[in-house]
Structures are given as C-alpha cells and as structure tokens.
Amino acid sequence: MAKLQKSIDKRNALVKATIELVNNNGFHATPMSKIAKMAKVSPATIYLYFQNKQDLVNQTYIEVKAKYTDYAFETYDENTSVELGFEVIWKRIADFKLKDPENSMFLAQCDNTPMIDEPSRQEGIKHLQPLLDLWNRGKSEGIIKPMSDYILYAYAINPLSFLVISQKRGVFTLDKTHIEEAYQSAWNSIKVCK
CATH class of the missing domain: 1.10.357.10 (Tetracycline Repressor, domain 2)
Structure with a gap:
C-alpha cells in the first residue's frame, strides 16, 4: 500500500511540476529534465508513468x-x-x-x-x-x-x-x-x- 501511494505521489509531483513549469516557461522551454528535477525524481521515472513529453x-x-x-x-x-x-x-x-x-x-x-x-x-x-x-x-x-x-x-x-x-x-x-x-x-x- 505504501509503495502504491509513493507511486501516486511521484506521478502527482510530475503533473504539478509540468503545470508550474509550463505556466512559467511555456511548453517548449519545459524539457523533461526540468520537470523531473522539480518533481524530485530521476528523468527515467517519468517514463514509468508517461510515454513521452x-x-x-x-x-x-x-x-x-x-x-x-x-x-x-x-x-x-x-x-x-x-x-x-x-x-x-x-x-x-x-x-x-x-x-x-x-x-x-x-x-x-x-x-x-x-x-x-x-x-x-x-x-x-x-x-x-x-x-x-x-x-x-x-x-x-x-x-x-x-x-x-x-x-x-x-x-x-x-x-x-x-x-x-x-x-x-x-x-x-x-x-x-x-x-x-x-x-x-x-x-x-x-x-x-x-
């Protein structure tokens, strides 16, 4: 159960980071590396939840x-x-x-x-x-x-x-x-x- 919650938290952090970065920088100035850094996950983690940007x-x-x-x-x-x-x-x-x-x-x-x-x-x-x-x-x-x-x-x-x-x-x-x-x-x- 704790593992599932940790997974949900990571995905939510990625979504939140995407919203914040897109709002501040626009879509094209929001690379996956920045999203991962802001969400405090490794860039490879993004691909566990999403196919691509x-x-x-x-x-x-x-x-x-x-x-x-x-x-x-x-x-x-x-x-x-x-x-x-x-x-x-x-x-x-x-x-x-x-x-x-x-x-x-x-x-x-x-x-x-x-x-x-x-x-x-x-x-x-x-x-x-x-x-x-x-x-x-x-x-x-x-x-x-x-x-x-x-x-x-x-x-x-x-x-x-x-x-x-x-x-x-x-x-x-x-x-x-x-x-x-x-x-x-x-x-x-x-x-x-x-």
Missing part, C-alpha cells in the same frame, strides 16, 4: 480539464432555466479560475497551443458536455444565439482567462462588482436579444 502534457491537460469541469458543474441542475443554468456554470467557472489560478493558467495555455493533440482536445471537450447541452437547449428554445459552440465559448467563457491573468499580473482586481459585470457581459454576448 506529449503524453505527459496531454494527460495533465485532461486531468486538469476534468478537475475544472467537475467544479464548474458541481452545483448545476440541468432542470433549471437556461439563463439560471448558465449563470450557475459561469460563476462556478469564475470561482474555479480565481481559486485555482495555476490550473486555470495551464488550461488557458493549452487552449492556445498546438502542443495538445486532437484526441486529447476532444476528450477535454467531452468534459464540457453539460454546458454544450445547455447551450443546445437554449438554441432550440430561442434563448441562445444559434452560433457555433466555439464562438459561444470564445465570447462567454474565454474572457475570464484574460481577467484572471490580469489579476495575477497585479493590474486588475476582480471584485464582486467586476464578476457581476463580467457575467452580464458574457450572458449578453450569447443571449438572443428580444
């Missing part, structure tokens, strides 16, 4: 995406109205990004790099299914604009990454008023104007 980054991305979406949908009830459902999900996403900026920054980097392979991206999108289902219901009810889910995500969710990164850099502080303003802007960007 691509596999390490892809698996880390999927794990972080799962953590993010589990948090985002934890209090969401699919039987609520489209508007209330979106508000609950959006505010949980904002809360996650503010409470866990390291994982949020890592996901933002993954969204903007070719480093994540397409199968891993598709796996990450599956984790967003409750939001996509909500948007589809909203489109069919004439509440959400009939646009691509990618465009909806770009206008309604991605701006949060910019705001969180701005806060991390110390140039902007997201207080309750800003969160509410950002939510209203997100909702207004995707709802059908009547």
Whole structure:
C-alpha cells in the first residue's frame, strides 16, 4: 500500500511540476529534465508513468480539464432555466479560475497551443458536455444565439482567462462588482436579444 501511494505521489509531483513549469516557461522551454528535477525524481521515472513529453502534457491537460469541469458543474441542475443554468456554470467557472489560478493558467495555455493533440482536445471537450447541452437547449428554445459552440465559448467563457491573468499580473482586481459585470457581459454576448 505504501509503495502504491509513493507511486501516486511521484506521478502527482510530475503533473504539478509540468503545470508550474509550463505556466512559467511555456511548453517548449519545459524539457523533461526540468520537470523531473522539480518533481524530485530521476528523468527515467517519468517514463514509468508517461510515454513521452506529449503524453505527459496531454494527460495533465485532461486531468486538469476534468478537475475544472467537475467544479464548474458541481452545483448545476440541468432542470433549471437556461439563463439560471448558465449563470450557475459561469460563476462556478469564475470561482474555479480565481481559486485555482495555476490550473486555470495551464488550461488557458493549452487552449492556445498546438502542443495538445486532437484526441486529447476532444476528450477535454467531452468534459464540457453539460454546458454544450445547455447551450443546445437554449438554441432550440430561442434563448441562445444559434452560433457555433466555439464562438459561444470564445465570447462567454474565454474572457475570464484574460481577467484572471490580469489579476495575477497585479493590474486588475476582480471584485464582486467586476464578476457581476463580467457575467452580464458574457450572458449578453450569447443571449438572443428580444
């Protein structure tokens, strides 16, 4: 049992080191040797858990995406109205990004790099299914604009990454008023104007 826990701890240390190094240095300036050193394991140990750097980054991305979406949908009830459902999900996403900026920054980097392979991206999108289902219901009810889910995500969710990164850099502080303003802007960007 202790051996299994030690193995889990090593793998978790590798994932944590990957996130930190990618956030600070980018994907290409994060060699396996640095990841191993930061995780306090030998470079050969990485290959017990991951096939290569691509596999390490892809698996880390999927794990972080799962953590993010589990948090985002934890209090969401699919039987609520489209508007209330979106508000609950959006505010949980904002809360996650503010409470866990390291994982949020890592996901933002993954969204903007070719480093994540397409199968891993598709796996990450599956984790967003409750939001996509909500948007589809909203489109069919004439509440959400009939646009691509990618465009909806770009206008309604991605701006949060910019705001969180701005806060991390110390140039902007997201207080309750800003969160509410950002939510209203997100909702207004995707709802059908009547």
